[in-house]
Amino acid sequence: MAQSTFDRHIADERLELLVHSITDYAIYMLDPTGRIATWNAGARRFKGYEAEEVLGEHFSKFFLAEDRRDGLPSRILDTAAREGRFEAEGWRVRKGGTKFLAHVVVDRIQGEDGELLGFAKVTRDVTEKRQKEQALFDSELQFRMLVQGVRDYAIYMLDPTGHVTNWNLGAQTIKGFNASEIVGQHFSRFYTEQDRARGAPAAALETALREGKFEAEAQRVRKDGSLFWAHVMLEPIYKDSGEHIGFAKVTRDITEKKRAEEELRETQEALLQSQKLQALGELAGGIAHDFNNLMTVVRGTADMLLRKKDLAEEKRTRYLHVLLETAERATSLTAQLLAFARRQPLEPEVIDLSVRLDALGEMLQRTLSSQYELELDLAPALWRIEIDPTGLETALLNAVVNARDAMPSGGKITISTRNVREGNNEMVSLSISDMGKGISPEQLDRVFEPFFTTKPAGKGTGLGLSQLHGFAVQSGGSVKISSKVGHGTTLDIRLPRTDKPVKGRGMEQSNISLPEGLTILLVEDSEHVRYFGRQLLEDLGCHVIEACDADEGLALLENNAVDLVFSDIVMPGRTGIELAQEIRRTRPALPILLASGYSSKQFIPIDQREFPIMRKPYTFEAVAQAILELIEEVKIPQRVCLMQPPLHAGAQGGVPVGPQLST
Template sequence: MTELPRDLNARDEAERHRLLINAVTDYAIYLLDATGAVTTWNSGAALFKGYRAEEIVGRHFSVFYTEEDRAVGLPARALETAVRDGRFESEGWRVRKDGSRFWTHVVIDPVIEDGRVIGFAKVTRDVSARKARDAALYESEQRFQRLVQGVRDYAIYMLDPVGNITNWNSGAEAIKRYKAGEVLGRHFSMFYTPDDRAGGAPERALATAVREGKFEGEAVRVRKDGERFWAHVLIDPIYDDEGKLLGFAKVTRDITEKRRAQEEIERTREALAQAQKMEAIGRLTGGVAHDFNNLLTVIRSSAEFLQRGEQDPRRQRYVDAIASASERAALLTSQLLAFARRQPLQPESFNIVARLEGLRQIIAASAGSSVIVELGFDARDLWIKADPGQFDTAIINMVVNARDAMADGGKISIRASRAPGVPAVRGHAAAPGEFVAVSLADTGTGMSPETLAHIFEPFFTTKPVNRGTGLGLSQVYGFAKQSRGEVAVSSFEGAGSTFTLYLPMAAEEPHACPPRSPLKIQVPPLRILLVEDNLEVGQFAATMLEEMGHAVTRVGDAQNALAALEKPSARFELVFTDVVMPGMSGVELAGQVRERWPDVRVILTSGYSHVLAEEGAHGFPLLKKPYTLDSLMQVLAEATSPATTSADVAG
């Protein structure tokens, strides 16, 4: 093969380099002479600088610089740096032929021959797109940083892989009250309670975040000043593109107020449920008491009739047993009505201190000889307006309850004092006002929380069989509520119990009222219209009234009663009517009788709870079932007495 001349090979090599350089369009690749004038020009340079080769070759390369850069001598310094350091590299703005600016990456290398610089090789790349992306990314990061720093309701910060704090936003400072310089580099467990730290809660949170991809929970955290608060915590792990754990993003929100609101809603819900339950039980017990009272009216009055007559002593014992049992049964229905808050009260003003001192012997007897009773008073002028008899019963019921909790003896301390309102009890909100607090504390066995939740329910008892009816504390509860007061209980197993009765303080001391002279129970024969829907009670009441010498006409409802009164031959002097009847009530019937036949007296009778609670509101005498023969004769005498009006009898 014939070899080409050496100079021809060199020319071919140079041509190949020229073709290669011209083929590159992403880079401006050209030569400068030693003064900086352009000596070559490739297609890439022509593409993004806008000059053709004939337009730029021979001109100084500073033409591509901005006026600001030329003014400060940047082109000359670039060449000087390339000569001094062997290379110049930087980024900056350059100018196209049309005057538009673009961001470039520039490399200038000196061309050296025989130890001297004969020119420069210059490579320029248009990186405007990358610059725009970097600027957009920077702006995005800045916006995100401003966003994070602007959030004050959330503590947002980063942790390194072991849990050390690496940044801190303004929300974290507001919630946890540390400045960034006080927490950066410290472990995030500093915000946990000592118990949580000792139990490894911080480490478990990070481990859960890694294992499950997220940790979320609510717990108590600690501020810089030691104050504790409820926090909702979210921890997310952060990984790089290769899956390496870089750290954690942590978001904490102060939910103390939300938690308190939820707890208040829950307390309100529980209080409402308890009130609804007690109200339902009250309606039930009121209805039961009504039915019992109808039955007891027959039993009790029948026993009284039999006791009045002469009979075999052996039979008399059984009659007395019937009468005694009916008395006890009547007491039970009275306690049921007390719980239902439907008992007829006769409130009057009295001094609690004097009342308790008057009960001292009865309290001591009820407590028993193995129990020490102490009475103490913070003041002497503690006046209230309540039913004194029911107050006495409530005190004795609490004493008996305390006694039964101290089988081996103990101590009962009774205190009375002023109270600036009623505290929150059983989920109810506190009530302001002037109250007298009567507390009874014992050293007995105490009660569990489960027992405390039921102690005021009728028939609930922890005592052995035949040791109690479960109605004593129900009476206390009903009396307190009906007297516009409250009863509170605190108790711990093995540490005794304290019952506190809150009753509204009376505005002033009572004025003595002259006693009413007793009426002689002498009732002339009357023509009585008896209105009673219960067949057994109606038949018995008619028989009893007839035994007393009265002429009785019995009807089963108010409509038939009006029809009987409207008859021309009717000469009734008194209407004796039940209250709760189908259709028109006894109160409505009494109102029509008073309007249409004003000379006819009316007596109401009922054993139903809500009727007894409204005694006196209608202006008619009311006889409570079960009634006795004596109470029936008394109300008849009062109703027919010329000196006594219906309003007087009703109280």
């Protein structure tokens, strides 16, 4: 028994030590009348009194004057005595008179016989906690007031399944529903029937969960059934624990914005159409002017040849050469137009640009007078490119002529090449620079437009740079121009690198030889072109069978032995490609050569063509070379007959045969 009393005494001492060491709670005892019997460190910290200052004092001294006047301390003790416990929050006073918000618990202490011995009082300072809670409440209240007051945005929440849980004034304004009509409804009711049928609402929720956000512009439905354009944002909401509790949804009515964009688009289209009409007028005027000049020469020369039948052979030959040179100019003009339109079929070859330019340098220098210096800055080990050599030479010549015209008093023109990398692309750069007067920023923006020229009236067609631009783009590259007034201009053409090998140039055209007695089916709907095509083939020593369209050609094939078919592409009825495909189906070994000036329907990259295509107007040598390559593929026995080109094939650079018509 003595030992038990000793243990209990030790336990009481430990408990007392524990209570007195606690600083976060004021823990002390009151006697039955409310006077303070004990005082711990937490009470001293909260209330500011030392133990000797408060022991024996009534606990009401910590209450506000009005609470004492209203009898609150007595009611607390009465409640604790009667019910065993009192708990509440209220304002209390520290030693210095400052107030703090306290959470108070008063418990009845009684003896074994039930006699009231006093009260245990625990007080905790919750001022800071309540201030934070009040600040959070005030912030949330302000936010709710802000959200509810916004009229231009529909801001509301959805539960995890997509049902509306709240509704602001903006949502009511935009969509027409009151909160009582829509809270609890699924947000899919704002979608069109088509969007609901394809599962758009569910997809939006899934995207928001997967990616953290869903954003779109789409049509939505108002309460009255009318449609409006909406910009929609949907984001998932999570608790601090990571639990998904719903979605925040913001919708903005962008109907007016969409209407303004549509009006702007229509205005731009109208402006573009006006610009097209203006360009068409410039096109008609430019072509009419240039072709009238060419036709003046052609008509005058032809008239002279017809009227003066006794012309000396030397003069007659000179007139014929004039005709051929004029035809070359017309061909060049047509090529510029087609290149600008990106419709001229290209016949690319793999070349080393530095080697090609080195060979062209002398020819380009001859186009310049002695007051101009042409400098070639050609990079060694240049990457190979695959381009149409004729198009390249035409583009280069146009650029050099422009550079020359920009320096009327003479100067230096520099042509340079180098390898460049553009991101993951490997390109070859060809730049042409001059030291001329330069181009103003206003004009620089228009230099690639058709028929726009910085030269004086009558000094340029405006096709040169547009042709160069069309050629570069059609070749898979690009072209840029930079200029500074008074400091010259630089054109930079970028062409893609190829890993294909450079092919040999083949036999010289002057030594072309064909097997004797070849029979060729010529299919051409134009009577004039067909006539001249027949003359050319007969000059090559071939026997020619003529057809004016694909059906006639197929009929002639049934009754004639033919070694090769030479057909136009664009014809009434079946095209030349359809004719070739039909022949390939029934006579797979029969060589077929197609010809065309241009057609967007038959414009096919060279590596995707079923059949070789020859560009119109074609030359004597080009036709002979193409026929030779085709018949060698099928091993037609070659009875050598050296072809001597007729007079019209001897002009420098190859001369078109027949009238310069394009299908």
